[in-house]
Amino acid sequence: MKFGILTSGGDCAGLNAVMRAIALYLYTNIKNTEIVGFPDGYGGLIRGEAIPMKREDFEGLLAVGGTVLGTRRTPFKTMTVEEEGGGTRLARMVANYRKLGLDCLFTLGGAGTHKTAALLCAEGCRVIGLPKTIDNDIFGTDLTFGFQTAVDVAAEAIDRIRTTSESHGRTMLVEIMGNKAGWLTLHAGIAGGADAILIPEIPFNLDILCAALDARNRAGKRCNIIAVAEGAILDSEAPFRRRERAFVRAERGETTVTPHLAEVIGERTGVETRATVLGYIQRGGSPCAFDRVLCTRLGSYAGKLAQEGRFGVTVAYTRGQITFNALSDIAGKYKFVDPDGELVRAAERIGVCFGR
Ligand code: F6P
Numbered sequence: 194m195k196f197g198i199l200t201s202g203g204d205c206a207g208l209n210a211v212m213r214a215i216a217l218y219l220y221t222n223i224k225n226t227e228i229v230g231f232p233d234g235y236g237g238l239i240r241g242e243a244i245p246m247k248r249e250d251f252e253g254l255l256a257v258g259g260t261v262l263g264t265r266r267t268p269f270k271t272m273t274v275e276e277e278g279g280g281t282r283l284a285r286m287v288a289n290y291r292k293l294g295l296d297c298l299f300t301l302g303g304a305g306t307h308k309t310a311a312l313l314c315a316e317g318c319r320v321i322g323l324p325k326t327i328d329n330d331i332f333g334t335d336l337t338f339g340f341q342t343a344v345d346v347a348a349e350a351i352d353r354i355r356t357t358s359e360s361h362g363r364t365m366l367v368e369i370m371g372n373k374a375g376w377l378t379l380h381a382g383i384a385g386g387a388d389a390i391l392i393p394e395i396p397f398n399l400d401i402l403c404a405a406l407d408a409r410n411r412a413g414k415r416c417n418i419i420a421v422a423e424g425a426i427l428d429s430e431a432p433f434r435r436r437e438r439a440f441v442r443a444e445r446g447e448t449t450v451t452p453h454l455a456e457v458i459g460e461r462t463g464v465e466t467r468a469t470v471l472g473y474i475q476r477g478g479s480p481c482a483f484d485r486v487l488c489t490r491l492g493s494y495a496g497k498l499a500q501e502g503r504f505g506v507t508v509a510y511t512r513g514q515i516t517f518n519a520l521s522d523i524a525g526k527y528k529f530v531d532p533d534g535e536l537v538r539a540a541e542r543i544g545v546c547f548g549r
Pocket of ligand 1: 372423
């Protein structure tokens with residue numbers, strides 16, 4: 194059987210580990226396995242650029258960060274646009290899938306990747322998706338691979354920021370990735386013992402946040418840590434659309450709420466305030482042990498699904514078990530933090546401020 198693999202969207206730790214598990218399963222369990230990798234996400238498939246990959250190409254990848262295939266964001270909405278000279282990217286992908294004689298394509302990616310994968314399925318291609326993203330926002334799976342590694346990195350960064358914050362008696366904002374969903378900030382904030390956690394799902398009130406910081410300062414605390422998701426919003430911004438908010442911020446030369454927040458908090462509380470943007474260190478590097486295990490489970494399960502002829506699905510992790518969903522059921526859907534969920538409530542019970 195002939196299989197294709199691609200990694201699409203923003204990268205994260207564990208992409209290589211998942212590809213390794215898929216490949217080792219296929220080479221071990223299916224006779225005459227052939228695997229080709231498509232470079233740069235759907236781009237490679239659109240161009241029909243298929244790299245033959247042997248078993249040895251995947252061995253040794255368990256702990257390697259990034260993706261050996263490379264990745265790109267190829268927006269879903271561009272897939273069905275008629276191109277100059279006729280045809281669409283989708284049509285080119287389907288044609289290349291058929292020309293290469295693929296029996297199945299494994300797509301490692303996030304919500305956008307799954308939407309395109311569902312389109313390919315609707316055109317008769319056999320696809321199996323795997324849930325990747327540090328944001329953990331894919332609907333239908335409790336966890337995505339890459340998430341736990343990013344939580345560990347961000348939590349360790351908060352630990353480090355805490356000691357310098359204590360030395361100087363400063364308030365520190367730590368901006369954590371996650372534009373739409375606050376999972377990463379919530380988990381890293383709790384793991385790092387943040388005093389306030391600001392996530393997109395809970396628009397925050399500046400007066401409430403500053404009052405909580407004032408109370409801590411009056412109580413003689415030398416250090417305030419605020420974990421801010423890059424997509425966090427003030428309650429006054431909540432009625433506006435994402436695009437309108439981006440426009441207002443762009444006028445101030447900002448993309449996230451963090452710089453504005455640092456300035457206002459410093460002025461209002463009278464405590465020196467600094468901001469650190471963690472950025473891409475959350476996506477880079479070797480997967481943590483938990484992710485290595487998860488990637489091995491997800492990848493080997495995907496290989497088994499292919500062997501059993503179950504296509505048009507995405508592998509998932511639900512209540513500790515590896516399972517799968519129909520791509521058509523989950524494509525285009527996101528999973529958000531429940532503002533009244535157990536995790537938020539647990540943090541609030543111990544005094545963490547969400548600005549509400
Ligand atoms: O989708 C994961 C993510 O890391 C988001 O948290 C972040 O907003 C985005 O990717 C940034 O992606 P890039 O700058 O690579 O396009």
